[in-house]
Amino acid sequence: MSTKLKNALTDGQVVIGTFLFELAKPAVPRILASTGFDFIVIDTEHGTHTIESAAALIASARACGIAPLARVPKITRTNVLRLLEAGADGIVAPMIRDHKDVDELYRLAKYPPEGERGTCLGNAHTDYRTPDPASYLRDANENVLLVGQIETKQALENLDDILSPGRLDVAFVGPLDLSVSLGTPGNQNTKQFDAAIELILDRCRAYSVVPGAFAADADAGKRWIERGFRMIACSGELFMLAEKARQIIKELRRR
Numbered sequence: 001m002s003t004k005l006k007n008a009l010t011d012g013q014v015v016i017g018t019f020l021f022e023l024a025k026p027a028v029p030r031i032l033a034s035t036g037f038d039f040i041v042i043d044t045e046h047g048t049h050t051i052e053s054a055a056a057l058i059a060s061a062r063a064c065g066i067a068p069l070a071r072v073p074k075i076t077r078t079n080v081l082r083l084l085e086a087g088a089d090g091i092v093a094p095m096i097r098d099h100k101d102v103d104e105l106y107r108l109a110k111y112p113p114e115g116e117r118g119t120c121l122g123n124a125h126t127d128y129r130t131p132d133p134a135s136y137l138r139d140a141n142e143n144v145l146l147v148g149q150i151e152t153k154q155a156l157e158n159l160d161d162i163l164s165p166g167r168l169d170v171a172f173v174g175p176l177d178l179s180v181s182l183g184t185p186g187n188q189n190t191k192q193f194d195a196a197i198e199l200i201l202d203r204c205r206a207y208s209v210v211p212g213a214f215a216a217d218a219d220a221g222k223r224w225i226e227r228g229f230r231m232i233a234c235s236g237e238l239f240m241l242a243e244k245a246r247q248i249i250k251e252l253r254r255r
Contacts, residue, residue, distance in 0.1 A: 003143045005039050005067035009210050019043050019236035024053035026060035033066035045073040045094050055086040062087055080108040087124040090145025097154045099161040106167040109144050111137040145169050151177035156196055163207040170231050171204050173213040201228050
């Protein structure tokens, strides 16, 4: 497990990544690493990735130095354990609603005595070596990155309980789902949405949790950073491919 991403966040840096929804070729993490992205989020919630395709992307990411995170569709033992065993540096959990969700994520992602993660050494997450169990479990507990998505009214109402235990590393805003939950689908320019973002920033500062957010494009990413967000997942491989393809066609058709 790499500590580069978590160390950067601990040091107060801004980190920039993107989502991978469908493309599973090992070249994808290599391309993104070569352009300077800090991390990828392999999406098994909205994306089509299986554990096999996710594992292949994680292996490629680890080899080229870009941090692999994985978004689970639901916080379950199978979802969390298999992606961490495949070598993911952390878990992104959607629809965090209260402290019970955080407690469950923490329990499943941390080895005893902090949690109840099952122990298996010698596979992908230990680079197919068998390390000293005591030291490895201690290091893994310290370094695994736990990201909880704040994207519902219920999460806003329970924000202190969600963040105060000190179990999440990142509170990650899902702006579209949050706007839907607030009753203004797709509209992020309302006073209610703005107040929600300020509340999240305030509570993150109070509990030393990193604020993060999804950005549809670079301009949106800049706005999040200007407001104080430090973990930005910008766009996704499908969107970037489609955007560039449309740009090329538009330019060529015009000629």
